[in-house]
Amino acid sequence: MTHELTWGWAFACLLALALQTVLMVLAAPWFSGWVNRLAGRLTGEHRFLAGGRWQDIHHQFRRPALRQRGDGLSSLACRGALVLAVFAACMTPVFTLVPAGFPAPGFFLLCSALVGASLLLGLPLVVQGGTTTLAGYAALLAESLLLPALVPVLVMAGGQDFSAFLAHLRQLSPVGDGAPFVLMGVALFLVTAWKGRQAGAELPCQLSGADRALWMLATDCVQLVWITLAGDVAWASSLALPGESGVEPWLAQCLAGGAFWVAKLAIAALLLAGTQLMVLTFPRRARVRLAAVFLLGLLAWQVAYAGQSGAIGQDRTASAQDEQDEQDEQDEQDSAWSDEGNATP
Numbered sequence: 001m002t003h004e005l006t007w008g009w010a011f012a013c014l015l016a017l018a019l020q021t022v023l024m025v026l027a028a029p030w031f032s033g034w035v036n037r038l039a040g041r042l043t044g045e046h047r048f049l050a051g052g053r054w055q056d057i058h059h060q061f062r063r064p065a066l067r068q069r070g071d072g073l074s075s076l077a078c079r080g081a082l083v084l085a086v087f088a089a090c091m092t093p094v095f096t097l098v099p100a101g102f103p104a105p106g107f108f109l110l111c112s113a114l115v116g117a118s119l120l121l122g123l124p125l126v127v128q129g130g131t132t133t134l135a136g137y138a139a140l141l142a143e144s145l146l147l148p149a150l151v152p153v154l155v156m157a158g159g160q161d162f163s164a165f166l167a168h169l170r171q172l173s174p175v176g177d178g179a180p181f182v183l184m185g186v187a188l189f190l191v192t193a194w195k196g197r198q199a200g201a202e203l204p205c206q207l208s209g210a211d212r213a214l215w216m217l218a219t220d221c222v223q224l225v226w227i228t229l230a231g232d233v234a235w236a237s238s239l240a241l242p243g244e245s246g247v248e249p250w251l252a253q254c255l256a257g258g259a260f261w262v263a264k265l266a267i268a269a270l271l272l273a274g275t276q277l278m279v280l281t282f283p284r285r286a287r288v289r290l291a292a293v294f295l296l297g298l299l300a301w302q303v304a305y306a307g308q309s310g311a312i313g314q315d316r317t318a319s320a321q322d323e324q325d326e327q328d329e330q331d332e333q334d335s336a337w338s339d340e341g342n343a344t345p
Helices: 007-043 052-062 071-091 107-127 130-144 151-157 162-169 179-189 209-234 247-275 282-343
Strands: none
Touching (some): 007 052, 007 071, 007 209, 071 209, 107 162, 151 282, 162 209
């Protein structure tokens, strides 16, 4: 990566960040609709096209809102969730990283923003009461336990910013030294797997109008950011690196990275559609999801730690061997000088 952040690269990276954010926000409802469409094909049900999700959101924006108890707090929660989701989308690479010296958040901050958005999305189910209250409390409990389940994954990323972490992963082979981070990406993918749709989409949510549209858009953005985050960690080599070469090669890498992103989403959509075939209640799905995320993250951390310990042990063994060779050479030189002195009359 570049050691000096020039104004040209800074301006280009700002444009790339804006383009990545807009692309992810616009693609989120399409991805959610495509997953729903594929799940319908697998189950033999007739469902709307992928673009039907965007049409539903647009229709909800135009509908007048039906004011009920707790709508003020629900409206603030939906807007706050969308802000956090867009912030996470802005900080998640789609096709390119940012150069060294560019302000970038840490992995813990990124995961915290996504978990905070999920907590805000479950808040309207609680404050409005009715039949969704119990499901809302269960959703809040499940989302609040997500960060503790991600502790092994957070330890693997460390305290460095997320872009520097991914820049390091670009140099590792997914089938070699980077294999533990592939497991880390799978653990991040399991955050959205076995989750199905949000509790408010399964039960009659009382939101309507613009609040309902914002809730749907924020839900789709959170899901797509988790999927993109998992794909970036599992295969970071598809991301372009500014400053590694000229502008034209970087643009070519960005186009290739965008194509790889679409391929990752296609694979993720198939897997998510398959997980919707599992008939599990919401509490059981939450337990399975949290246990799978923690256990797979713990396995990835153990494999990565064992590899790092082995490399450190090899370095120490090589260093000790070099020191022993130097000591033997010095002893030989001292012995030669001593023999020469004894032979002199």
